[in-house]
Amino acid sequence: MRKILSMAVAIAAGLGLAGAAATGALAAEKLKVAWVYIGPVGDFGWTYQHDQGRKAVEKEFGDKVETTYVENVPEGPDAERVIEQLARAGNKLIFTTSFGYMEPTLKVAKRNPKVFFEHATGYKRDKNVSTYNSKFHEGRYILGQIAAKTSKTGTIGYIASFPIPEVISGINALMLGAQSVNPDIKVKIVWANSWFDPAKEADAAKALIDQGADVISQHTDSPAAMQAAEQRGVKAFGQASDMINFGPHAQLTSIVDNWAPYYIERVKEVMDGTWKSTDTWSGMKDGEVVMAPYTNMPDDVKAMAQATEAKIKSGELNPFKGPIYDQTGKLVVKEGEVLPDKGILSMNWYVKGIDDKVPGK
């Protein structure tokens, strides 16, 4: 009896071990994917939306992936360590989601040739480093049209982060959209010199409102400006995510970054072994730039916004279609021509009508 019992125990133990080995093998097949974030996942802006993309990957692939993220990683010397640690922890695909991670990503990629890297908003690539970004300026053109229709003072406030091409082209696209409705529209710009600084963003919004702006647009990541607009009874556009909860009476719409399709596609490519180094710049028609519901505006404005959205998606309308003049009145894009992507990606000039100077120029 005793013998049988101990045999049974041995068999059970053996089964248990086999089971453990089996799950071990399964775990090894899991693709480990990691994200590096500039802000906290709770910023309700840029980082929040990337994290929504991460969650979409988890949902899509379930047990086949294991995702990790590190938040609040400063651009600079710390970033390289975090990316390296993620590579060493066995992640096969790593998304680094801020411009300042460009050099660190490339350095770590050189040392880890078997790991695939994806850098958001940068321009330097390598065999195992891709770059990706969205054409947010498409959405900003629509914001400009809505703002010009909505503003009573004729002044749009713009909270900008850093004078890099992505931000400059956003300001220009908004202005071109606004001018298509009201050629005399004004835009006032405040530089926050930060991607995420709620106190500064709120101060900037208040300063713009005090200067007569009654529609606030932002290229910073927190909902602080939206909250300030709600308090002061003016209108505003959300950034990166739908911020309607922060400005139920203020939000007109929001440019929502939808990274999920791209992330799912890239994870799938790594699984299938078809991943290649690429430069992806998707926009509205790909579903990466999504407009939040048009709210707090009359029906005719809403109809106009929807019509423009449809035209951008179909390719009929390009925000940077000529004729476009710069501030000095020089013709930059000729009638009937379209500014090539390269021109948008290196933009450091304002279109005619913007009464300001590009910082550092």
Place this chain on the structure above:
Amino acid sequence: MPLRLERQENVSGLRLALAPLLALVFTLIVGAVMFVALGHDPIRAFGIYFVGPLLDTYTLQELVVKAGPLLMIGTGLAFCYRANRWNIGAEGQYVAGAVVGSWLALVTHGTDAGPWVLPAMLVMGALGGALWGLIPAFLRVRFGSSEILTSLMLVYVAQLGLDYLVRGPWKDPDGFNFPQSVTFDANAVMPLLMDEGRLHGGIILALVAVVVATFVLGRTLVGYSIELGGSAPRAAAFAGFDERRVTYGVFAVSGALAGLAGIIEVAGPIGNLQPSISPGYGFTAIIAAMLGRLHPVGIVVASLVLALTYIGGEAAQISMRLPFDVTRVFQGTLLIAILAADVMVRYRVRRVEGTSHA
């Protein structure tokens, strides 16, 4: 029954040594409660946080790389704080040093200038930091303005200056207008000490600074005049020490070390000039200086402990998915515990008799 804190005259060395240990134990208890509340095994969490980074050569190197600028700046700050001069602007001196040193790297870029470039950059970085540090010293000596305010405000001036340069004249012409300089040439980059990893020559300079500072502060007349000027300014004046010279001296040393740390970081782990070159080293170094009790060796230990909380915090985010805020709570708890333990050792609580019996 009012209570009063009373300073104790003779505190034994043993109690002073035990205070940080006590603080550490307290932090670990708070941490354990926090981990249990978050649903994690505290032993495993502590292992990942505090032990894991010490077992791997890569993370060990990273620990030193991260602690390097902290201990270098902190050592400089010890000069100021011992003399009762409150330099809060080491971050600005760090940036100023990085900018001045980088200038040489940028003008010699692509010229094959030779091996003298890096040493000259280091000297210029130290000079740049020292000059930036001398501004608040001058304002204090000449106009009596508070060096706390002026040194802090100069941080923003330095950062905005750097911002202007990398977006304007020093921008990489082939960089699509993005705000960063060209990548430094090989003769303008700190040599690496190991085949794999980021440990660079800067750490040797940092250790030299610590040894020299220990000697100067502890064994020389200069160190004595700094100490005396801080604790008993009138006595120092009677002894013939010139208060103004001490002010200039400590700010120059502190600024030079911060500037050196800045240029080492830019020529080392970063490799070019960009808008953000410091995750707040100049401010974290203030904590390191205070935790290290303004003694260079203590500052080395404190810098390593601070670096460990950062690197352990990242490891915990990666392998346990703990939020970054946990790291902040840890650092905050450790700091409060050490300061509290310090007070408990050096002071005692006494009831004040009589006043409440009226």
